[in-house]
Amino acid sequence: xxxxxxxxxxxxLEGPHFxxxxxxxAEGALAAGCRFFAGYPITPSTExxxxxxxxxxxxxxxxxxxxxxxxxxxALIGGAWxxxxxxxxxxxxxxxxxxxxxGLACMTETPxxxxxxxxxxxxxxLPTLTAQQDMMxxxxxxxxxxxxxxxxxxSPQECFDLAIEAFNLAETYRxxxxxxxxxxxxxxxEKVVIPPASEIEVVERNWYTGPKxxxxxxxxxxxxxxxGPMVKIGDGYRFHITGLVHDERGYPQASVEAGKINITHLIxxxxxxxxxxxRFEADQLDGAEVVVVSYGITSRIAIKAxxxxxxxxxxxxxxxxxxxxxxxxxxxxxxxSKVKAIVVPEINYGQMVLEVERMAAGKCKVxxxxxxxxxxxxxxxxxxxxxxxxx
Amino acid sequence: MNVNxxxxxxxxxxxxxxxxxxxxxxxxxxGCGIGTVVTAxxxxxxxxxxxxxxxxxxxxxxxxxxxxxxxxxxxxxxxxGRAIPLATGLKLANPEMKVVVFSGDGxxxxxxxxxxxxxxxxxxxxxxxxxxxxTYGMTxxxxxxxxxxTANASTTPYGNYEYPFxxxxxxxxxxxxxxxxxxxxxxxxxxxxxxxxLNHKGFSFVEVIAxxxxxxxxxxxxxxxxxxxxYYQNDAEIAHGLDTRQVDIDYQGKIKVGKFVEKQxxxxxxxxxxxxxxxxxxxxxxxxKTTPEKEAEAKAKAESAAKGAV
Numbered sequence: 288x289x290x291x292x293x294x295x296x297x298x299x300l301e302g303p304h305f306x307x308x309x310x311x312x313a314e315g316a317l318a319a320g321c322r323f324f325a326g327y328p329i330t331p332s333t334e335x336x337x338x339x340x341x342x343x344x345x346x347x348x349x350x351x352x353x354x355x356x357x358x359x360x361x362a363l364i365g366g367a368w369x370x371x372x373x374x375x376x377x378x379x380x381x382x383x384x385x386x387x388x389x390g391l392a393c394m395t396e397t398p399x400x401x402x403x404x405x406x407x408x409x410x411x412x413l414p415t416l417t418a419q420q421d422m423m424x425x426x427x428x429x430x431x432x433x434x435x436x437x438x439x440x441x442s443p444q445e446c447f448d449l450a451i452e453a454f455n456l457a458e459t460y461r462x463x464x465x466x467x468x469x470x471x472x473x474x475x476x477e478k479v480v481i482p483p484a485s486e487i488e489v490v491e492r493n494w495y496t497g498p499k500x501x502x503x504x505x506x507x508x509x510x511x512x513x514x515g516p517m518v519k520i521g522d523g524y525r526f527h528i529t530g531l532v533h534d535e536r537g538y539p540q541a542s543v544e545a546g547k548i549n550i551t552h553l554i555x556x557x558x559x560x561x562x563x564x565x566r567f568e569a570d571q572l573d574g575a576e577v578v579v580v581s582y583g584i585t586s587r588i589a590i591k592a593x594x595x596x597x598x599x600x601x602x603x604x605x606x607x608x609x610x611x612x613x614x615x616x617x618x619x620x621x622x623x624s625k626v627k628a629i630v631v632p633e634i635n636y637g638q639m640v641l642e643v644e645r646m647a648a649g650k651c652k653v654x655x656x657x658x659x660x661x662x663x664x665x666x667x668x669x670x671x672x673x674x675x676x677x678x
Numbered sequence: 679m680n681v682n683x684x685x686x687x688x689x690x691x692x693x694x695x696x697x698x699x700x701x702x703x704x705x706x707x708x709g710c711g712i713g714t715v716v717t718a719x720x721x722x723x724x725x726x727x728x729x730x731x732x733x734x735x736x737x738x739x740x741x742x743x744x745x746x747x748x749x750x751x752x753x754x755x756x757x758x759g760r761a762i763p764l765a766t767g768l769k770l771a772n773p774e775m776k777v778v779v780f781s782g783d784g785x786x787x788x789x790x791x792x793x794x795x796x797x798x799x800x801x802x803x804x805x806x807x808x809x810x811x812x813t814y815g816m817t818x819x820x821x822x823x824x825x826x827x828t829a830n831a832s833t834t835p836y837g838n839y840e841y842p843f844x845x846x847x848x849x850x851x852x853x854x855x856x857x858x859x860x861x862x863x864x865x866x867x868x869x870x871x872x873x874x875x876l877n878h879k880g881f882s883f884v885e886v887i888a889x890x891x892x893x894x895x896x897x898x899x900x901x902x903x904x905x906x907x908x909y910y911q912n913d914a915e916i917a918h919g920l921d922t923r924q925v926d927i928d929y930q931g932k933i934k935v936g937k938f939v940e941k942q943x944x945x946x947x948x949x950x951x952x953x954x955x956x957x958x959x960x961x962x963x964x965x966x967k968t969t970p971e972k973e974a975e976a977k978a979k980a981e982s983a984a985k986g987a988v
Contacts, residue, residue, distance in 0.1 A: 323771050325763075344954045347963050349770055354796040358763035361756065365736075365767020368754070369775070373767075391757050520752040520768055521775050523731040527698070527747060529755035538701060539747060539755075 294487035308446040308472040309334035315450025322348035323371035325362035331470040332404035335376040356381035370519035376402040390429035398457035402466040404473040407660035417470035418660035419634040434557035437465040437612035439582040455490040461514040503535040512556040566609040575604030577676040582608040592669035623647035628676025632656035709903025711862030711888025722872035741815040742782035759790030773966035783810040784822040798852035803945040811890040819893030826929035850922040856882035857939035861910035
């Protein structure tokens with residue numbers, strides 16, 4: 288059951304602002320009703336934590352700087368079952384540390400939002416320079432089979448908007464939602480318009496209201512595998528949750544059959560609802576010879592190449608993924624069946640392009656315009672790929 | 679074995695209100711000390727008069743880490759070493775709760791050591807019960823940070839050449855405001871200390887030295903559970919208020935037990951509120967404090983939710 292309410296005006300800093308993406312993430316979280324933030328400093332994401340720390344006493348929230356990223360994300364699990372909407376922010380190395388307990392959040396179906404302001408890797412890499420190198424990590428990084436949702440904002444305004452969306456998705460599907468932004472968007476100052484609270488819709492937690500002795504923290508195999516309602520600690524349900532494979536009561540069950548039911552649920556609650564979750568922007572796909580598929584900051588560069596190509600008479604479509612995970616499979620498959628080539632620029636050595644290739648399945652050329660990270664593309668590199676695709 | 683007799687026993691068990699009897703039998707070995715500590719904890723909770731609905735228990739991974747799954751409270755079986763940060767999140771999101779971490783020495787002080795020292799430093803208002811059996815039981819008897827020097831473990835098959843942590847000293851140095859240690863022989867004292875810890879405001883730590891008969895006792899040819907209790911009886915010395923620098927445990931040596939530390943200091947949340955109230959002034963609304971308005975709001979919300987539940 289998804290219940291939408293208007294945002295609490297207390298957390299909404301209504302009006303036009305000149306703000307960077309990191310700060311916009313914090314404002315979006317506050318507008319969505321997040322009042323608990325546990326984090327650890329890491330470039331280039333720290334500004335989000337700083338903003339939250341500054342705003343907390345004004346809005347009745349709590350910020351805690353934990354001892355590391357492992358503690359930060361684990362504290363969110365406690366915070367969420369304590370009844371709060373919760374968030375943290377990090378970058379590559381911190382993301383690597385968080386992954387085990389993102390798995391625990393997936394397993395315990397705990398709603399939370401984690402923003403990854405991506406920087407160049409691997410290891411300490413390029414701390415102050417941009418990248419999109421953690422896209423596959425976001426999808427596969429924790430061990431075992433599971434699903435998360437990942438969004439990719441391309442502007443400070445969209446950091447604000449998608450932070451709210453991320454909380455709404457997290458509550459709807461009881462899943463960690465990752466905001467996969469990058470150093471450029473994170474540190475770029477632009478106009479961010481925060482609408483009045485009355486125009487912001489937030490999804491309330493699906494609270495259980497039935498008899499106390501009948502509560503089960505999990506519900507497997509419902510229609511579209513939608514998760515069951517939650518309760519919070521202290522309300523007398525005396526529930527149990529575990530990272531082990533479990534039944535609907537949350538009790539560990541070490542059997543093949545229990546694993547099948549539990550894991551299928553975790554996967555299907557996202558996969559079965561893919562059409563409802565996936566968001567994208569598409570422009571001039573009809574009759575296109577080449578389509579550029581991009582996300583995050585790279586889509587801001589790609590648009591220049593697309594416009595240049597059109598000026599040169601190449602019918603070029605533009606497809607911007609707003610949701611990266613679950614992947615817009617149906618849309619890319621359809622594009623691949625109609626065009627000569629799909630061009631995929633990314634600030635990495637080729638990650639989301641692998642999914643595009645999988646969907647294209649040889650029906651069209653797929654051209655990766657990759658980079659080792661550190662800077663956005665030169666639009667001419669993308670233009671050259673568009674021309675190569677058309678030929 | 680007569681299964682029906684067991685079922686009756688389960689129903690008649692004086693702890694049945696407190697335990698998830700449907701999950702019995704538990705996984706612990708005969709002679710293991712963990713069950714004694716769980717029973718002492720149950721006694722402590724009963725005697726404390728606390729509302730069972732307002733106590734949450736968090737465990738990590740390992741034999742002691744299974745405790746959360748057996749105790750009929752809001753209970754969380756987290757990942758290895760991460761019980762304390764999860765407990766921190768619970769406490770901060772819902773400060774009216776008593777949050778208890780119940781885990782083992784390897785979980786709390788090796789992989790979870792960083793969280794232990796920082797929760798103590800912050801004087802986070804949680805209770806940590808550590809069952810210290812000097813070994814990783816679940817994985818088969820490896821060395822932990824508390825394994826005494828020279829003791830045999832499966833990863834120190836020629837004897838342990840490392841120095842162990844003295845946990846009361848560690849907790850004290852980091853800022854814990856209540857510290858006690860007992861052995862699993864001291865069932866009533868454990869219960870008394872856990873009760874005090876539950877009522878203590880701030881980071882409280884109760885260490886219980888307990889036998890792992892299957893691994894630590896056997897590997898070191900120390901006999902069974904009864905032999906361990908005999909050792910505790912002969913070599914545990916009650917020394918309330920003893921300087922924590924003097925409570926090291928040598929291999930099969932004297933074990934100093936008692937309440938070593940009890941002091942008052944503002945907790946993490948006390949400091950949050952006091953500090954903000956001071957620097958921001960009257961505009962600051964205290965975090966996590968229930969006001970009559972908030973209570974009325976919560977009541978109205980609960981009532982409307984109950985109506986919607988039909």
